[in-house]
Amino acid sequence: MGRRAGVTLVPSPGKIDLKASLDPYRARRGEFRILDVPEMRYLMVDGQGDPNTSPEYAAALQTLYPVAYALKFASKAAGRDYVVPSLEGLWWAEDLDAFTTARDKSAWDWTMMILVPDWLDAAEVTAALDEPAAKRAKKPGGGPARLDDVRFATLTEGRCVQTLHLGPFDEEAGVLEEMHHRFIPANGLELTGTHHEVYLSDPRRTAPERLRTIPRQPVRAAAGANGGTAGEGAGGTAGPEDLESRIAALLSERLAARRDPGSGPRAGTVQRRWMFGHRGFMVGGKLALTSGRDGLLVRVDPERSAELLKKPGARQAVMGERDMGPSWLTVDAAAVDTGEALADWIDLALDYNSLLTHRP
Incomplete structure (x- = not known):
């Protein structure tokens, strides 16, 4: 074991697929599962707009993947190869009507993310960013447009509920309705945190009816659960x-x-x-x-x-x-x-x- 280009050299039996080895990427269609998601580190780019039409969204993806692949190749050269993880997204809107009555996708806020394996650190991420940046410098106007917007950050979600959705993204509503309004309350939980999706399929190469997506929702114990009361609290504040x-x-x-x-x-x-x-x-x-x-x-x-x-x-x-x-x-x-x-x-x-x- 040694080091090369700042990456620890370790023996590896083959290419590692994090989706197959990490519990947060396990989900079954028709089954809601409660799990504790550990802290995970990602390459992230923030933005706003309809993911189907927004140039900002397209630029985010066109930036994330070159950096993710630069990380992968550096790790492979150091002796540990892996499959570049799936794209993931956090979704929100300042105006909640954009998610409810209006369904105005142009008002959606998002953070698009790709997981970074735990054996890589900030130094490797910096080096991975430098590679496409150098290419862009040699060819003005070329290369990833949003390199300066990429951040390396830790996401802490804790207890979550997730399932597997098979089909078009716009048909997730029924699954989320069941998750949010039946399963989560029935298990003494309530929603917290930001809606999270893991895109196991590449929409560019997969028919809409075969798209596999993990919708994930952070949760916490609901007031009154585990022997508590939903009415007056210890301090007299109404429930x-x-x-x-x-x-x-x-x-x-x-x-x-x-x-x-x-x-x-x-x-x-x-x-x-x-x-x-x-x-x-x-x-x-x-x-x-x-x-x-x-x-x-x-x-x-x-x-x-x-x-x-x-x-x-x-x-x-x-x-x-x-x-x-x-x-x-x-x-x-x-x-x-x-x-x-x-x-x-x-x-x-x-x-x-x-x-x-x-x-x-």
Whole structure:
């Protein structure tokens, strides 16, 4: 055993396929599985836009793969060959309506990723980035366009639920509905973190009906699970069901006071939907706020975000490790214990909701 080009030389019986050897890449169609995903390191590129049409998305993939293959060949030269892992993606949108009623893929945020084997380190990643960068320098305008955007980062997901979806990406909705609304709650869990997909098939070479995708959702124990209670906690703060009922009552009251008699039937209509481990309240087809065991997730005017962050219990909302943007604030449950405090946040949510629903 020795080292070459900064990579440890180790005997290897053959090419290693991480998909076959790592538990997080095992999934069966029609079976939801709870597993603990260890910390894993990836090459990552962030972006926004419809993956079917966005030049930014295409550039991200055209950048990730050359770096991933440069890593592979360096490792192979050092004595340990492996199959370049599958593409993976984290998906989010600042405007949650893009995932629900609007299905506006152009508003989707994403992080595209390729796993880095645990025997490679930051020095090897830097060297892998240098190789395509040198080629690009020799040929101005050529080579991967987003090399400067590639980052080497650790993803921590912990407990997750996953399954295998066979078929087109746009037909995942039924699988996710079953996962999010039946399996996860039935097992005393709730959603947290960012929606994660592992693309086991190459869509360029695979018919849509044969695409194999692992949808993965980070979860945590739901309030009231494992002998806890869903109502009053040890400190006297109301549980999520009580908070939800308080929001529903106050929301109805506040909307009745605001409603324009001449408005259409959709204006002021309230719908409740489960979203990312929270009960979401949609007003006029737009998500206004959600309730969960930690308190509220409130959608506010981004121009007032800095001001509102000074209110008791308010903080910038995050999803996994990502900032959700200035429109989304989290408010601790203890900070909305009183009807006056909760009504204040509901009014702020409705103020911004009114701006959104009245846009041309």
